Amino acid sequence: MAIILPMKVSELGEFGLIELLSEVVPQGSREHRILAGIGDDAAAWRSDDSVVLATIDALVEGVHFAVGSPWWELGWKAVAVNLSDIAAMGGIPRYALVALSLPGDTEADSVVQLYRGMAELGNQFDVAVVGGNITSAPVTTITMTVIGQGQNEGILTRSKAVTGDLVAVTGYLGSAAAGLKMLTRGLRFAPETADFLRKAHLQPQPRVAQGQLLVKCGVRAAIDISDGLMADLGHLCKASRVGATIAVEQVPIHPLMRTAFPEDSLDFALTGGEDYELLFTADRQTVNGAKAQIEASAIGDDCPVTIVGEVTEGEGVSLLAKDGRPFHVARGGWDHFKKGG
Amino acid sequence: MAIILPMKVSELGEFGLIELLSEVVPQGSREHRILAGIGDDAAAWRSDDSVVLATIDALVEGVHFAVGSPWWELGWKAVAVNLSDIAAMGGIPRYALVALSLPGDTEADSVVQLYRGMAELGNQFDVAVVGGNITSAPVTTITMTVIGQGQNEGILTRSKAVTGDLVAVTGYLGSAAAGLKMLTRGLRFAPETADFLRKAHLQPQPRVAQGQLLVKCGVRAAIDISDGLMADLGHLCKASRVGATIAVEQVPIHPLMRTAFPEDSLDFALTGGEDYELLFTADRQTVNGAKAQIEASAIGDDCPVTIVGEVTEGEGVSLLAKDGRPFHVARGGWDHFKKGG
Numbered sequence: 001m002a003i004i005l006p007m008k009v010s011e012l013g014e015f016g017l018i019e020l021l022s023e024v025v026p027q028g029s030r031e032h033r034i035l036a037g038i039g040d041d042a043a044a045w046r047s048d049d050s051v052v053l054a055t056i057d058a059l060v061e062g063v064h065f066a067v068g069s070p071w072w073e074l075g076w077k078a079v080a081v082n083l084s085d086i087a088a089m090g091g092i093p094r095y096a097l098v099a100l101s102l103p104g105d106t107e108a109d110s111v112v113q114l115y116r117g118m119a120e121l122g123n124q125f126d127v128a129v130v131g132g133n134i135t136s137a138p139v140t141t142i143t144m145t146v147i148g149q150g151q152n153e154g155i156l157t158r159s160k161a162v163t164g165d166l167v168a169v170t171g172y173l174g175s176a177a178a179g180l181k182m183l184t185r186g187l188r189f190a191p192e193t194a195d196f197l198r199k200a201h202l203q204p205q206p207r208v209a210q211g212q213l214l215v216k217c218g219v220r221a222a223i224d225i226s227d228g229l230m231a232d233l234g235h236l237c238k239a240s241r242v243g244a245t246i247a248v249e250q251v252p253i254h255p256l257m258r259t260a261f262p263e264d265s266l267d268f269a270l271t272g273g274e275d276y277e278l279l280f281t282a283d284r285q286t287v288n289g290a291k292a293q294i295e296a297s298a299i300g301d302d303c304p305v306t307i308v309g310e311v312t313e314g315e316g317v318s319l320l321a322k323d324g325r326p327f328h329v330a331r332g333g334w335d336h337f338k339k340g341g
Numbered sequence: 342m343a344i345i346l347p348m349k350v351s352e353l354g355e356f357g358l359i360e361l362l363s364e365v366v367p368q369g370s371r372e373h374r375i376l377a378g379i380g381d382d383a384a385a386w387r388s389d390d391s392v393v394l395a396t397i398d399a400l401v402e403g404v405h406f407a408v409g410s411p412w413w414e415l416g417w418k419a420v421a422v423n424l425s426d427i428a429a430m431g432g433i434p435r436y437a438l439v440a441l442s443l444p445g446d447t448e449a450d451s452v453v454q455l456y457r458g459m460a461e462l463g464n465q466f467d468v469a470v471v472g473g474n475i476t477s478a479p480v481t482t483i484t485m486t487v488i489g490q491g492q493n494e495g496i497l498t499r500s501k502a503v504t505g506d507l508v509a510v511t512g513y514l515g516s517a518a519a520g521l522k523m524l525t526r527g528l529r530f531a532p533e534t535a536d537f538l539r540k541a542h543l544q545p546q547p548r549v550a551q552g553q554l555l556v557k558c559g560v561r562a563a564i565d566i567s568d569g570l571m572a573d574l575g576h577l578c579k580a581s582r583v584g585a586t587i588a589v590e591q592v593p594i595h596p597l598m599r600t601a602f603p604e605d606s607l608d609f610a611l612t613g614g615e616d617y618e619l620l621f622t623a624d625r626q627t628v629n630g631a632k633a634q635i636e637a638s639a640i641g642d643d644c645p646v647t648i649v650g651e652v653t654e655g656e657g658v659s660l661l662a663k664d665g666r667p668f669h670v671a672r673g674g675w676d677h678f679k680k681g682g
Binding site for chain 1: 348349350351352353355358359361362365366367368369370373375378379381383384386388389390391393395396397398399401403404405435436438439440442443445446447448449450452453456457459460463464467468469470471472473474475476477478479480482484486488
């Protein structure tokens with residue numbers, strides 16, 4: 001092909017670019033036995049006796065975090081976003097590699113704090129950092145690869161949703177976006193609220209154990225919510241060639257967040273990114289079984305499972321108000337190049 | 342430990358920082374069966390029936406490449422530097438993941454060219470790009486992870502050199518540094534020379550097949566030459582707790598490079614980085630066997646194997662002149678934060 005593209009990546013958008021590139025990248029021969037490739041949360045391929053999962057994610061200063069962000073939390077978050085991708089495949093994370101780009105005048109102690117944050121969450125899930133690369137650069141970028149293993153029962157992918165499935169999510173949505181607003185605007189709340197929102201933004205908890213339980217309960221379609229509920233449900237629908245509805249009044253919003261941001265809370269919950277909760281679909285019985293198991297397990301203490309909608313024929317995500325009529329929302333999800341979706 | 346480090350990373354240096362961090366990173370439990378971790382070319386661990394290899398490397402605009410560098414060659418190089426790490430372990434590269442950070446005003450066609458360059462070299466070694474991540478950023482950064490497999494015969498590591506081993510290298514050294522000087526200074530040479538030097542810098546050929554042959558021939562200690570002969574031999578010596586000598590007149594310099602840069606050629610060959618040749622050590626018989634096999638194979642057409650020195654007791658790398666007396670060199674290798682080594 002000799003297609004000429006007189007277009008900036010900002011016009012094409014992140015997802016348009018990914019679609020375009022997926023036609024150019026080397027696919028490898030049949031012996032690669034690829035189960036999930038570009039366009040899923042993590043790559044998956046069949047090894048001798050098991051399925052290997054691998055994912056890569058970058059945190060860029062000025063894009064994903066502000067200059068002056070606490071280093072320990074950055075380390076935690078770099079691990080969390082990658083573990084969340086493994087969780088969205090229902091897998092077991094095992095090994096990590098880190099590529100760190102830093103200005104030369106960064107304090108050595110800051111980098112140690114960054115790694116301590118990585119270690120805190122990495123040790124929680126027995127993930128070993130086995131390699132890396134450090135280079136100087138004008139802006140700080142933390143890129144991490146996590147390699148893991150699929151469970152014997154199977155993996156979760158974005159492409160397995162079918163019409164009639166229920167749509168469910170773990171945890172509460174929008175808290176990370178609310179935390180970001182609190183921090184960037186310097187808003188003040190009661191200590192319990194401030195602590196909850198700060199942690200939601202800076203220390204997201206990847207749903208690794210929940211993802212594994214989903215697979216064991218028979219769920220096969222999932223995605224992690226990194227770009228916002230509507231955007232990520234949209235990605236899952238596109239990969240599965242289906243549509244979906246969301247009943248807006250069912251979307252789980254934490255009471256502390258709702259009280260702190262009564263005006264914004266629904267917008268945050270529908271379109272705010274970086275919650276790193278899991279969204280999954282399955283038939284009613286499977287969803288209820290998974291809900292019961294996750295909520296009954298120790299890991300479910302602060303992790304309810306909520307049914308928020310339904311998979312439909314067609315395409316795209318529609319919002320339904322309490323009376324079943326269409327509901328309109330101002331913003332789309334998060335696209336790294338386009339503004340305002 | 343509550344050590345406070347009132348130090349910039351530029352004072353500590355890339356390798357000092359890596360050493361410091363290797364004590365902080367999560368190590369994982371015993372079941373990770375790690376064979377090579379931080380401080381080797383790639384990480385290696387035992388899987389069910391085989392050894393998994395994984396490496397990560399970043400190319401940063403303004404650090405590893407100039408603004409306006411050709412995109413196709415950047416894609417090639419991003420793959421090459423990672424395949425070189427797998428080659429230095431004697432392994433088989435299989436899967437790649439790419440994290441791309443780009444300014445929004447990058448032309449979409451440039452990114453397609455980048456991926457075409459990746460595909461050209463990736464397809465040559467049957468490497469499949471199975472995943473990635475694209476994000477906006479103030480400077481372009483291409484970070485790639487390559488995952489591969491060790492051969493049944495074993496892997497190459499930096500820590501297996503023993504006193505009495507000979508030190509050998511594949512190919513010619515210093516050509517990439519000479520190519521960089523030609524391009525940055527706008528120097529003009531005869532077409533054959535200009536083409537050779539340009540390719541040496543922009544399109545390095547990872548020695549994947551040669552690394553695999555080394556393992557089959559019984560070699561166990563190797564490193565790829567990315568920071569320069571002296572620096573990388575130094576890394577290998579440190580990991581193996583030995584010293585080494587280099588007989589400077591034996592260092593292989595391509596005739597085209599020597600003629601183009603008569604004054605700089607030895608300096609380039611000893612300290613110029615980014616050649617991505619392999620350096621290995623073994624007893625004389627093993628080295629000669631490997632040399633014969635690599636030079637006899639089709640892949641050895643432009644890839645001589647040259648004995649350049651010897652592993653000794655003690656530590657550090659010494660240069661010997663033709664008469665066996667110490668030889669002095671002006672510069673050290675390449676450290677991403679320290680200047681002038």
